[in-house]
Amino acid sequence: MDTIAAYLNNMFAALPRTEQTFNLKQDLLANMEEKYHELKKEGKSENEAVGIVISEFGNIDELIDELDLAKGGEDTLLPLLAPEDTWSYTVAKKRAGFMVAVGVMLCMIGPALLMVLVTLAEFGFLRGVLSEDAAGMIGVSILLVLIAFAVGLFIYSSSIMDKYKYLQKGFNLPYFLRTELEQRSRAFTPTYTLSLTLGICLCVVSPVLVIVWAAVSDDTTAYGAAIMLLLIALAVFLFIYYGTIKESFTFLLKEGQYTELSPEKKEEKRIMGSIASIVWPLATCIFLISGFVFQRWDINWVVFPVTGILLGIFGSVYNLVKAR
Amino acid sequence: MISSDVIRGYNDTLILYMLLDGESYGYEISKNIRKLSDEKYIMKETTLYSAFTRLEKNGYIDSFFLDETFGKRRTYYRITPLGLAYYREKCAEWKVTQEVVNKFIKEL
Numbered sequence: 001m002d003t004i005a006a007y008l009n010n011m012f013a014a015l016p017r018t019e020q021t022f023n024l025k026q027d028l029l030a031n032m033e034e035k036y037h038e039l040k041k042e043g044k045s046e047n048e049a050v051g052i053v054i055s056e057f058g059n060i061d062e063l064i065d066e067l068d069l070a071k072g073g074e075d076t077l078l079p080l081l082a083p084e085d086t087w088s089y090t091v092a093k094k095r096a097g098f099m100v101a102v103g104v105m106l107c108m109i110g111p112a113l114l115m116v117l118v119t120l121a122e123f124g125f126l127r128g129v130l131s132e133d134a135a136g137m138i139g140v141s142i143l144l145v146l147i148a149f150a151v152g153l154f155i156y157s158s159s160i161m162d163k164y165k166y167l168q169k170g171f172n173l174p175y176f177l178r179t180e181l182e183q184r185s186r187a188f189t190p191t192y193t194l195s196l197t198l199g200i201c202l203c204v205v206s207p208v209l210v211i212v213w214a215a216v217s218d219d220t221t222a223y224g225a226a227i228m229l230l231l232i233a234l235a236v237f238l239f240i241y242y243g244t245i246k247e248s249f250t251f252l253l254k255e256g257q258y259t260e261l262s263p264e265k266k267e268e269k270r271i272m273g274s275i276a277s278i279v280w281p282l283a284t285c286i287f288l289i290s291g292f293v294f295q296r297w298d299i300n301w302v303v304f305p306v307t308g309i310l311l312g313i314f315g316s317v318y319n320l321v322k323a324r
Numbered sequence: 325m326i327s328s329d330v331i332r333g334y335n336d337t338l339i340l341y342m343l344l345d346g347e348s349y350g351y352e353i354s355k356n357i358r359k360l361s362d363e364k365y366i367m368k369e370t371t372l373y374s375a376f377t378r379l380e381k382n383g384y385i386d387s388f389f390l391d392e393t394f395g396k397r398r399t400y401y402r403i404t405p406l407g408l409a410y411y412r413e414k415c416a417e418w419k420v421t422q423e424v425v426n427k428f429i430k431e432l
Contacts, residue, residue, distance in 0.1 A: 030398060
């Protein structure tokens with residue numbers, strides 16, 4: 001009996017492990033086992049029965065010719081994911097996601113620190129330690145250092161993922177890995193939902209502090225704004241980190257958007273990417289100039305949220321116009 | 325025993341015939357073919373399943389799962405109207421083939 005299963009395993013070893021081949025193998029095994037049991041019942045010996053069953057198996061090439069994998073030609077060329085690659089991909093993706101999330105958070109903490117520092121100096125809390133100008137200088141320096149550190153994180157995280165670029169061209173996921181991934185993905189869903197809910201709550205609640213602070217004391221709104229930025233930074237961290245983990249499952253299981261990126265979608269991504277790469281540094285320039293030249297550190301941080309919203313609007317308008 | 329080369333073009337017909345009376349599964353079909361041919365033709369496992377794949381792709385048969393005892397799942401097949409039409413076509417073709425080949429057959 002085991003000989004039959006081993007024989008079949010050998011025959012299917014060279015075939016990609018798709019759902020189709022898996023089901024086919026199960027069916028063939030069931031048939032061969034049934035035939036074996038009948039032969040035994042007819043009084044054949046173990047060896048005879050196994051011999052007959054195997055001799056009547058036929059030629060595996062005949063079967064391969066009919067299967068879609070051979071027909072497509074392209075499908076067989078796609079790399080078959082090994083378990084090690086799959087799990088190392090999810091681990092790398094998680095690490096890269098963590099780095100990007102921390103980087104983005106640092107980029108938001110920078111302005112928050114700057115605002116707090118400048119406001120502290122403005123109201124004389126730092127008298128004797130730092131002058132108002134020095135506080136501004138130090139704040140901006142910290143901001144720039146944090147941004148530099150964040151950029152380092154971005155570059156490092158993308159270099160981690162470079163190794164897995166080949167996956168973008170397509171791959172075949174073996175059946176047993178698919179089931180395990182689906183299981184892990186399902187197990188992760190509650191965590192993901194929780195992080196999403198928490199992040200959205202943080203975003204919604206964050207302006208409340210600014211409003212309350214403004215009501216209590218009009219002069220120190222900057223503290224409220226700084227805390228708002230920190231809360232949003234935390235929310236963004238949750239979105240990016242857990243979103244990336246989720247994405248690793250989606251990508252491997254080829255669910256949703258990863259089935260195939262249409263040329264229009266690719267074009268849109270390219271255009272939005274290049275516009276963002278111009279607009280964000282421009283916003284930073286405005287932020288720095290309005291701060292150093294016009295001393296408006298109290299309000300000029302607004303350029304960042306405004307830029308974000310404007311980019312969002314631009315994206316929607318672009319899509320609308322393109323759809324026409 | 326017939327060589328599989330000779331009968332190749334009619335494997336699909338044999339299977340469709342087996343499904344004329346209702347749904348069936350792999351081993352049952354191959355067992356009945358062997359019985360009906362008086363043990364003269366034994367369809368190989370791979371021949372049977374490549375035929376299933378081909379017939380299903382062409383829409384001549386459908387497959388569905390039925391749970392057997394001990395929780396084992398078995399794939400059953402049934403013929404479609406399209407499959408029935410194809411079967412009739414093949415029967416007509418065989419009649420002509422037989423007629424033609426018979427003209428060249430003589431007892432020596």
